[in-house]
Amino acid sequence: MSKLNLFNKFVFFINSIVATILLLSYLLPYVEPERSAFISVLSLTVPFLIIVNILFVIYWLLSVKKQLLLSLIVLLIGFNHIASLYRFSASKHVEDDANIAVMNYNVRLFNLFKWIPNPDVPFEISQFIKDKKPDIISMQEYRPDDGLALQEYYKFEVLSGNKIKNGQAIFSKFPIINKGSIEFPNTYNNAIFVDVVKGKDTIRIYNVHLQSLKIDASTDPLKNETSENLFKRVGNTFRLQQAQADLFLEHKAKSQYKVIICGDFNNTAYSYVYNKIKGDNLNDAFVEAGNGFGRTFNFKFFPVRIDFIMADDNFEINNFKTFEIGFSDHFPIMSKVKVK
Known part of the structure; x- marks a missing residue:
C-alpha cells in the first residue's frame, strides 16, 4: 500500500469495501429473510458487486499492481456466484427426439x-x-x-x-x-x-x-x-x-x-x-x-x-x-x- 499514490490509496479503500461486501454476500442464500430481511435485500446487489469487483481487477491489472489479488481472490471464492451471473461456455445444444x-x-x-x-x-x-x-x-x-x-x-x-x-x-x-x-x-x-x-x-x-x-x-x-x-x-x-x-x-x-x-x-x-x-x-x-x-x-x-x-x-x-x-x-x- 505504501507504493500507491494518494488517488490509488483511495481507490483501494473503496475496492476493499466492495470486496468485503461481496464476500459477505456469499452467505445470503443461507440467511432467512424472517431473521434479517435487511441483510437479505443485499442479494439484489450481488450482480452489481460482481461487476464492480471485476472492474477493480482490470484496473489493478492495467496498473500492474498486486492489489488486484483482493478482488480476484474474492471472485474466485464465489466462482459459483459468477457462474449464476454469466456463463462463459457456449450454450449446450443437444438435439434429441426425446427432448x-x-x-x-x-x-x-x-x-x-x-x-x-x-x-x-x-x-x-x-x-x-x-x-x-x-x-x-x-x-x-x-x-x-x-x-x-x-x-x-x-x-x-x-x-x-x-x-x-x-x-x-x-x-x-x-x-x-x-x-x-x-x-x-x-x-x-x-x-x-x-x-x-x-x-x-x-x-x-x-x-x-x-x-x-x-x-x-x-x-x-x-x-x-x-x-x-x-x-x-x-x-x-x-x-x-x-x-x-x-x-x-x-x-x-x-x-x-x-x-x-x-x-x-x-x-x-x-x-x-x-x-x-x-x-x-x-x-x-x-x-x-x-x-x-x-x-x-x-x-x-x-x-x-x-x-x-x-x-x-x-x-x-x-x-x-x-x-x-x-x-x-x-x-x-x-x-x-x-x-x-
Whole structure:
C-alpha cells in the first residue's frame, strides 16, 4: 500500500469495501429473510458487486499492481456466484427426439395498460410461441385474451382479481391428467401445477410466481422513494416470499412424479428463496446449459435473472436460451430437457 499514490490509496479503500461486501454476500442464500430481511435485500446487489469487483481487477491489472489479488481472490471464492451471473461456455445444444421444450414467460397482462407502444402484443407473442414450438409453456401475469392463439395446447389457468381477472397459466401439448393450485395468503400470487403424460412418464410441471418487488424496470428505484422505505418494502416482500416458498415446498414434497419447476421468483439466484427451492436435487437450466448473462428482466441498470426453469435429477438439460424480445418487462426463457 505504501507504493500507491494518494488517488490509488483511495481507490483501494473503496475496492476493499466492495470486496468485503461481496464476500459477505456469499452467505445470503443461507440467511432467512424472517431473521434479517435487511441483510437479505443485499442479494439484489450481488450482480452489481460482481461487476464492480471485476472492474477493480482490470484496473489493478492495467496498473500492474498486486492489489488486484483482493478482488480476484474474492471472485474466485464465489466462482459459483459468477457462474449464476454469466456463463462463459457456449450454450449446450443437444438435439434429441426425446427432448421436451419448456418455456417460461411473464407476459405482463399482454400489455393491457399499453406500457409498450405495440397494440398487437398478444398476436406477437402467439407468433413467437408458434415459431419456437415449446411443448410446455408456463405464464405469469397471464389473462385471457382473444389475441392469444394457442389452440393446439391443453390449458390450465388460475385467475383472481375483481376488475381484471389474471393469474398463472400452463399450456401443454401433452395430456393433463391432474391439476391444482397452491394458494398464498393475502396476495394474488400463487403456484399452480399440472401432471402431464409423455409416453410412459408422468411429469409434474409447477408454475411458481412469488411476491413481486414492484420495481419498475424503466426507472431508478430511488427516484420516487427513499432508500429507507425501499429497503423496508423489499424486506417485507422477502419475508412473504420465504413463507410462499415454504408452502410450495411443502406441496412439492408430496409429489411422486418427476418434477420441472418454472416461474418468476421475483428474486435472484443469490437469494434465500432461490437456494431453498433449488435445494440439492434440482438443476438450474441456465447454469447447466446457458451462456452469457441470461438476464430475464429488462432492468436498465445491470443484468437481472429472476425467471427460472429447474428440473430434478431425472432429466438431462440439453439446451437453454433467453429471448430478448420486447413484448413484456420480462424476457421468455426456454430449455430443452430429456427424461433420463
